[in-house]
Amino acid sequence: MVPKPALERLCRIYTSLEEMDTAASVYASSRELEDMTGIPAHTLRKDISYLDQPGPGGGKYRVERLMAVLEQTLGLKRRPKVCVAGLGPLGQLCLKMLCSRREFEVVAGFDANINVIELTESDVDLFPSYELPAVARARGIELAVLTVADGEVEKTAARLYDGGVRGILNYTGVTVPPEYGFDVRSVSLFEELRILAAGLRAAEK
Amino acid sequence: MVPKPALERLCRIYTSLEEMDTAASVYASSRELEDMTGIPAHTLRKDISYLDQPGPGGGKYRVERLMAVLEQTLGLKRRPKVCVAGLGPLGQLCLKMLCSRREFEVVAGFDANINVIELTESDVDLFPSYELPAVARARGIELAVLTVADGEVEKTAARLYDGGVRGILNYTGVTVPPEYGFDVRSVSLFEELRILAAGLRAAEK
């Protein structure tokens, strides 16, 4: 079984592999990846070894091959189904970014305000929030990007749960209620900056 | 010394304490905080114990007191100086959010495009990117929110380094070059969703 921190690093490695692939690099050594990611080469090799896939042995990794292995393991080949809940400026931005790549299947957007839904241009179907559970179930949405206002998080979480959504990427400033058992990753501008500030502070001593 | 994961959790706890403070709660037990954050009560108590501050002993934590201790330890009382590099939609959003609270001192915004600088309304002084090193040094900027286009990351990183910036909150899709030794936290929409997808995948087995 792959340790969770290793999984996170593997996702970071995938990003770097994409960069290399775009730059038409065919081979990647653990050392080069260390230079790109800051993850030590031995950690990175160990992480890859958790995948239990035959590697190149003594040669370098083949970028495409390793990407394929990661796609397999990380479940990206399936194009997980994603929705965006909350279509304020941030939500709309996320929607746009997600649509700009094929990696995820963007299935729907939701907002409490019907005006927003009618006025927003998007390739994706947009719905009022109260339809979330039904739409999510009908379309098999697995992941949600949560960009609603802080005050709406609780209600939206309940709806996502009813819709069978399993994982939430939480961009709001408040905590997603843990009782639903979502797999949550939270990205709070303030919290992240606090962690950096605390890091500086710790480094000073 | 506070373990790094503990530090991150403490920042999360701080967020929940803010929520409680807003809700006019005076006391917080480790159990209540567990319910809010999903962090187990014993982990959370241990984390707080790393702070080496006298706690309430047998009673509950006093919300204000604990917040004060965390502000102290996390270095938030100092109002760390922050800038935003890259004033596209995301950068402007970050700028607005940062200005909406007093927690950080937002000192400057930067963009490569001079039109953007002239057209953007902001309470914060905006500068063209090439002035970043000078401005950052002059104003003592410690942290940067990096929201430039992916192709500009390398150049911007160099400038931030020249400006004496120590920590970066990286919202771009590419890796910040590790050779400068920045303290980096990266937030990539795609990477986060990948981690969630991998989590689902792992849970299925």
Next chain:
DNA sequence: GTGTATCTGTGAAAATATTCACAGAAAATA
């Protein structure tokens, strides 16, 4: 005040994750 229930604080134990070190496979060299 006495008793009971509820907390925190923390050393020690257990679980996890990282680093190391080196065997052995590929690639490069000559």
Next chain:
DNA sequence: TATTTTCTGTGAATATTTTCACAGATACAC
């Protein structure tokens, strides 16, 4: 082809983090 160099893969050692368990402090009821 033989030799050297450069890699990966991984068990074992080390380091870190989390969990546990319980002593002792506080709050509360009566």
